[in-house]
Amino acid sequence: MKRRRLDLAQVPANVGKGVDDRYKVATPLRGLLNKVFPDHWSFLLGEIALFSFVVLLLSGVFLTLFFDPSMKEVTYDGPYTALRGVDMSAAYASSLHISFEVRGGLFMRQMHHWAALLFMASIVIHMARIFFTGAFRKPREANWTIGIILFLLGFFAGFTGYSLPDDGLSGTGLRIASAIMLSIPVIGTWMSAAVFGGEYPGEFIIGRFYIAHVLLIPGGLLALISVHLGLVFAQKHTQWPGPLRTNDNVVGERMFPRYALKQGGFFMAVFGTIALLAGLFQINPIWLFGPYLASAVSSASQPDWYVMFMDGLVRLMPAWQIDFPIGDGYVLPPLFWPAVVGLGALFTLPMLYPTIEARRTKDKGSHHLLQRPRDAPERTGVGAMAFTFFTIATLSGANDVIADKFHISLNAMTWAGRIGLLVLPPLAYYISVRVCLGLQQHDREVLAHGVETGIIRRNPDGRFEEVHQPLGPVDDHGHPIPLDYIGWVVPKKMNRVGALAPAIKGFFFPVETLPEAPVSPAVPSVTGPSAREEITSGR
């Protein structure tokens, strides 16, 4: 069979053979191509964080080409006339240079900042999804912990980045960071002196934050994101309960081509959203804040949103100072509690939650099927409590702006925050547990009696009653046989069980004759659209 002539059709096969001879990839690659992923919109929230991170890396590299992380004093001589002749650090001057004189510099800066905000926001939303559906349970506890560390790293990446331009706002943020370090008992002054290289602000901090912001923290993020995704891959994704779905299988579609293609399209859409935000919505206009001066600050000094909860807690803390009358006397300032203890607790308690819940419920099994929030009312209540706390703390971080815009007394805002922080979370717990129980009950009711049709019937004896559409088989008297709850959406409207005809395709005129309308899902057609819908998207 020896032929010298080059057979083009055989080239891919030959290349593949050559590669496999050397690296033995065919078998693992088949597994990869075939890997099945379950599909649900809520599984894509973490992807937004991943894609924003890629945008952060790309735009960040651009910014490093022009940024000068130096606190050397220079006099501004650029095109922005309002600051011409003003003494400032080289870091601030180069940030102005990026904003005003570099082609696309301002666009890239705003893209970087918007991507950072989106990164943190999608982490929080993704975390909420994981929490409320119980996806953190065994065997995924470690990945939950890694996720929280990722949020913490993102928090510090954001703070160091916020500090780098050395404008009026970021300097104030640094000052507060220094005060937080000082508030730590015994080692506080030593810690602040170590970070700032002596007295605040010193001459090192921008350089040190720069290397942390562009190498150390992103390195950590990259490493942990790899582990995070690797674990999702190795442990296989969780899935919602539903037809065919068990704790031992994965129902969905194979990774290639459709699933991977959808990911690619979603990445582009996220990237496009960030580009639109960066182009159209101004963010952090550093030229308006001026260079950092220890003596100047404006009202409405706010950190980025993901730091606001901490700022809010600091604002709400009463002035409780603890004195230790030993020797010359020692002090524990009130700043220590919200900023150090509070932040520490807010990060460690969630890390421990999977263990706490498993111990409380004495649950040692592995879970690959998600729970609807209503089916775990206590967990949902705890989550609602945590988010209420977070929201009040975050709003309190802007209480001066709220007071100003709505003409409320500033002190009243602070007191409302103090009281709200204690009263509202338990209330949120109570309300959400009751709502969950109510929803559970309604699910069972529909499974037992059928869907309300909205049709009122008058019986021969004069009584009125509503006709119910049974979801399953009926007994001899026409009463529905109660169905078991399997942990998935119970159809509660007639439209959900096929009462609504499928939409006609085409904008101005129908492009195709209609497929046959699906029959009742009690007897689903094996290949009909409604049956597929039920399995794949779970609506």
Next chain:
Amino acid sequence: MTVTQDGAHGAGTEPVDVNDPKLSRFDIVREGARRDDIEIVTYESQFQGTNSKAEKRVVRNIALLFMISGVAAAAFVVFFIVWPWEFELGHTMSDYYTPILGISLGISLFALGIAILAWAKKLLPHEVSIQDRHNKPSSDEDRLITGQTMAYLVDELGVQRRPLLKGAIALGLAPLGVAAAAPLLGGLIENPHKDSEPFMYHTGFDPVPNNGQLVRLTREDGSPVRPEDVSVGGQITVFPGIPEGATNKYADSPTLLVHLRAQDAQDAREATEADKINKGGMWGNYVAYSKICTHAGCPASLYEQQTNRLLCPCHQSQFLITDNARPIFGPASRRLPLLPLEVDDEGFFVAASDYPEVIGPDFWERP
């Protein structure tokens, strides 16, 4: 290759010989999936027939989206290069540079994203596959073998049997570990209490480094301040009148000099005279307090003339100037230190001494 068949799937999938020339490509794909314990339950086109009108329409739309993406990307490149980008004063073309970049790149990426999504969602066949999770842990035998192997490794090293090594390892490695951390930590550590005058307790108003001369209160530009420069009820921020006194090198020194109205000054004087430390610190109706908030170090810069309250905009701590700058609301727990005032021979304000109390945010060893 054998496949575990359990109840959930496996039905209707028999192993096939992949070398069989009669098999279609999909048959081979399905066999591959079977070997990965995947059952392809449904895999069907979204269109009726191979050449349906609806399919063509979707293809046309996707093609259009790719075109839009390309046009917008080309526009982005052109605008990026030719549009005036440098900031200019006034209302100029360069104002639109960033929005144009955002819109063109955004449209390009968005259109591309939607095109790819439409391709995947509208053109590719719908599929339901079931894969076995294989979530069972390793077999008991494997666990035993691995466990014993690891225990064997420890045995071979014989640390248990050779106690001398145990101690030697500890003595050898612990210092090396410390040595690894030492350059990083050791290089960073600075003693905050070094020098005869540790910086924690001194500001730019300290007369000692100023050759014993009392330090003047100056404005940001370095010009000294006379009493008549501050109107009644007014206040200005002052800095130590030493080289670089108004820069961040003396970040702990900014001070608020207030000229109180007569009645307020009377209240303030009574309060300061009654205080052990602040006694005699006012000069006439003038009083000076550190501007650095004792809570978190922001400049407490919002002075409310009517109530004589000083508010820090960072965390809303409020200090009552007429009562030794006592904190009356918010998280601050300590009053602002008072800078004792005097007027020198030439009629300029000077600090009679450095701050008698520590300025700025609190810390553990503050006396």
